Amino acid sequence: MYFREEGNKIIIQRAIMLDLDKRAITYLPGVGPKKAEILRKEAEITSYEDLLFYFPYKYVDRSRFYTVAEVNGNMPYIQLKGRILSFDTLGEGRTRRLVARFADGTGTIDLVWFKGLNYVTEKYKTNTEYIVFGKPTEFGHVYNIPHPDIDTPDKANQVAKGLTPFYNTTEKMKKAFLNSRAIQNLQYTLLSQLNWRLPETLSPDVLARTRMISLTEAIRNIHFPESADRLRDARLRLKFEELFFIQLNLLRTAGLRKRSLRGIPFPTVGHYFLTFYNEYLPFELTNAQKRVVREIRADLGSGRQMNRLLQGDVGSGKTLVGLLAMLLALDNHCQACLMAPTEILATQHYATVMGFLKDMDVKVALLTGSTKKREREKLLPAIASGEIQIIIGTHALIEETVVFASLGLAIIDEQHRFGVEQRARLWKKNPQTPHVLVMTATPIPRTLAMTLYGDLDVSVIDELPPGRKPIRTLHRYDNKKAELYAFLREEIRRGRQVYVVYPLIEGSEKLDYKDLEAGYETFQEVFPEYKVRMLHGRMKAAEKEEVMREFASGEAQILMATTVIEVGVNVPNASVMVIESAERFGLSQLHQLRGRVGRGAEQSYCVLVSSYKLSADTRKRLEVMVNSTDGFEIAEADLRLRGHGDLEGTRQSGEGIDLKIANLAADGQLLQYARDIAAQILDEDPDLLSEQHRILSERLKTLFERKINWGMIS
Ligand code: ADP
Ligand code: MG
Numbered sequence: 187m188y189f190r191e192e193g194n195k196i197i198i199q200r201a202i203m204l205d206l207d208k209r210a211i212t213y214l215p216g217v218g219p220k221k222a223e224i225l226r227k228e229a230e231i232t233s234y235e236d237l238l239f240y241f242p243y244k245y246v247d248r249s250r251f252y253t254v255a256e257v258n259g260n261m262p263y264i265q266l267k268g269r270i271l272s273f274d275t276l277g278e279g280r281t282r283r284l285v286a287r288f289a290d291g292t293g294t295i296d297l298v299w300f301k302g303l304n305y306v307t308e309k310y311k312t313n314t315e316y317i318v319f320g321k322p323t324e325f326g327h328v329y330n331i332p333h334p335d336i337d338t339p340d341k342a343n344q345v346a347k348g349l350t351p352f353y354n355t356t357e358k359m360k361k362a363f364l365n366s367r368a369i370q371n372l373q374y375t376l377l378s379q380l381n382w383r384l385p386e387t388l389s390p391d392v393l394a395r396t397r398m399i400s401l402t403e404a405i406r407n408i409h410f411p412e413s414a415d416r417l418r419d420a421r422l423r424l425k426f427e428e429l430f431f432i433q434l435n436l437l438r439t440a441g442l443r444k445r446s447l448r449g450i451p452f453p454t455v456g457h458y459f460l461t462f463y464n465e466y467l468p469f470e471l472t473n474a475q476k477r478v479v480r481e482i483r484a485d486l487g488s489g490r491q492m493n494r495l496l497q498g499d500v501g502s503g504k505t506l507v508g509l510l511a512m513l514l515a516l517d518n519h520c521q522a523c524l525m526a527p528t529e530i531l532a533t534q535h536y537a538t539v540m541g542f543l544k545d546m547d548v549k550v551a552l553l554t555g556s557t558k559k560r561e562r563e564k565l566l567p568a569i570a571s572g573e574i575q576i577i578i579g580t581h582a583l584i585e586e587t588v589v590f591a592s593l594g595l596a597i598i599d600e601q602h603r604f605g606v607e608q609r610a611r612l613w614k615k616n617p618q619t620p621h622v623l624v625m626t627a628t629p630i631p632r633t634l635a636m637t638l639y640g641d642l643d644v645s646v647i648d649e650l651p652p653g654r655k656p657i658r659t660l661h662r663y664d665n666k667k668a669e670l671y672a673f674l675r676e677e678i679r680r681g682r683q684v685y686v687v688y689p690l691i692e693g694s695e696k697l698d699y700k701d702l703e704a705g706y707e708t709f710q711e712v713f714p715e716y717k718v719r720m721l722h723g724r725m726k727a728a729e730k731e732e733v734m735r736e737f738a739s740g741e742a743q744i745l746m747a748t749t750v751i752e753v754g755v756n757v758p759n760a761s762v763m764v765i766e767s768a769e770r771f772g773l774s775q776l777h778q779l780r781g782r783v784g785r786g787a788e789q790s791y792c793v794l795v796s797s798y799k800l801s802a803d804t805r806k807r808l809e810v811m812v813n814s815t816d817g818f819e820i821a822e823a824d825l826r827l828r829g830h831g832d833l834e835g836t837r838q839s840g841e842g843i844d845l846k847i848a849n850l851a852a853d854g855q856l857l858q859y860a861r862d863i864a865a866q867i868l869d870e871d872p873d874l875l876s877e878q879h880r881i882l883s884e885r886l887k888t889l890f891e892r893k894i895n896w897g898m899i900s
Contacts, residue, residue: 664766
């Protein structure tokens with residue numbers, strides 16, 4: 187029973203593809219429930235499709251044979267052809283091992299196993315020809331090959347011609363006999379079962395435009411490369427596909443929103459904005475701030491919903507821009523809210539906004555997790571009635587009980603701490619979709635911004651307020667503490683204040699608090715004449731507030747903290763930032779921390795303290811910090827040094843992009859190309875309704891079902 191019409195054929199194909207992502211891996215011959223569970227936990231493989239898209243991370247050339255005589259210590263994986271002469275079990279306990287003497291006519295070499303000894307002696311025979319594949323290592327001036335793969339020559343011909351793939355596997359996977367070779371065998375089983383044919387995921391016009399090879403060919407060659415050229419084509423096609431669908435999704439979501447979501451129009455620039463701007467603004471806006479305010483005003487007046495990302499280095503004056511936008515909302519009879527990721531930050535924003543607006547008649551409220559019940563009972567009705575015009579707070583703002591009368595603008599500060607879902611909740615309960623301004627001080631390299639926020643419009647404040655002296659950054663080793671203390675004492679004597687920050691790494695929190703607490707004791711001993719204070723996430727909100735107050739008012743000279751002070755805290759008189767164990771921080775986090783100083787007119791310093799033993803990469807990271815104060819430059823360096831997978835912000839956000847094969851640091855051009863092609867397709871067919879594009883919209887559904895929904899509302 188075959189369908190002949192072209193249209194029906196596509197429908198059949200779709201059915202097969204949906205099938206692949208719905209078919210559980212546990213039913214693949216050779217898997218079963220136990221291995222399926224391990225594949226799911228360790229490699230996020232749950233379906234047939236997941237397995238096919240589990241790509242090798244490297245390939246080793248098996249097209250040539252080496253001889254034992256050629257073997258030396260710095261070879262990659264090699265293969266030898268020969269016979270096992272004998273097996274011996276040597277050593278006791280942890281050094282117990284099986285050694286096979288292997289000879290190929292040019293010499294002998296030992297093959298060594300520390301695990302699975304019985305399995306090996308049962309499976310392999312002496313005096314039989316084998317292909318041995320492994321990495322020679324030197325051990326006491328002789329070479330051996332630990333845990334080699336061994337095949338009979340005909341088996342080797344089948345699975346391992348030319349380039350052999352290597353798959354990432356974990357210890358747990360290996361223990362369950364899911365090593366790299368086993369994964370390749372599973373790929374073989376699966377592809378055989380599918381007759382080595384897969385339904386296409388790109389539409390005919392995309393394939394024609396890009397001249398990419400078919401999915402069938404690409405998947406076959408990524409797992410079983412015919413040649414280096416074919417492998418290159420396969421990688422290109424799969425990278426393109428990955429980037430293309432991300433861009434198609436983002437651009438389509440943005441297009442949909444632009445066409446369908448009417449924004450609340452803010453036509454009026456009125457009393458609130460003008461009074462503040464003309465009478466109470468304490469300084470002139472920088473040109474960059476002026477430009478961004480114009481961009482925001484254009485958005486808000488357009489009748490379309492604003493979705494704008496405001497990037498600006500720490501200290502560039504984003505808060506003020508946000509405040510001006512909020513006043514525009516008020517001028518148009520709407521409320522505005524400002525949501526911050528921590529209580530400290532929300533409280534500080536509240537103080538800042540209250541300071542700016544102290545002579546104006548604007549009702550501002552603060553709502554956080556530690557707002558008292560009685561206070562809350564007064565606030566909630568006032569928010570619901572519209573009496574309160576500006577609400578500043580934390581996650582508490584998105585609780586069910588908070589209902590706005592007319593939320594017109596939502597500003598989200600330091601957005602990396604908020605997940606997409608949390609953002610979505612904020613507008614779900616509002617009758618109209620408010621305008622959204624996301625402010626972040628984490629500079630994001632262009633390629634990453636295109637991928638993470640490709641659906642947002644972007645404004646950049648690329649200029650600091652005048653009169654700021656660049657921060658001087660020093661790198662010091664932790665065995666030179668006396669000099670550091672002397673330097674700090676001198677700065678404090680001049681009236682400055684000091685931050686000392688300790689890393690806090692998930693999973694080892696106890697240890698980190700110990701570091702902080704030990705440091706706190708030391709500092710109290712070293713600086714008995716000054717007030718030293720400690721701040722960390724485990725303290726009660728009231729305690730934290732008191733510590734912050736003492737430091738902000740200048741009563742305390744030294745504030746020792748975990749990274750809770752990372753974002754947004756603003757004490758202009760604090761001009762020295764000491765970062766302990768700086769090697770444990772990522773570049774953008776270091777940059778964030780450093781941004782806490784350099785806010786006043788004084789010369790500011792950032793001292794990176796590290797141990798003497800550093801890896802080459804870490805040394806480079808610290809060098810970048812010493813040599814640059816430009817957030818974008820640092821973010822680019824971060825991307826280069828660490829790769830996007832590790833980039834902070836993307837990981838913290840919980841909405842990091844999980845790329846299987848493309849690499850944002852290396853594939854910037856391909857990303858731009860994929861975005862251009864996606865834009866062309868959507869120009870012609872904005873809703874992907876034409877028959878030939880159905881394949882694309884179906885694929886988007888499979889890949890982004892949830893994200894499309896969230897995208898609509900975020
Ligand atoms: P960001 O949130 O971008 O890190 P802030 O909004 O906290 O920066 O601003 C940092 C400091 O600079 C604040 O003390 C703010 O009052 C001040 N500031 C903002 N804009 C200007 C300006 N145009 N001129 C002078 N100072 C400014
Ligand atoms: Mg800020």
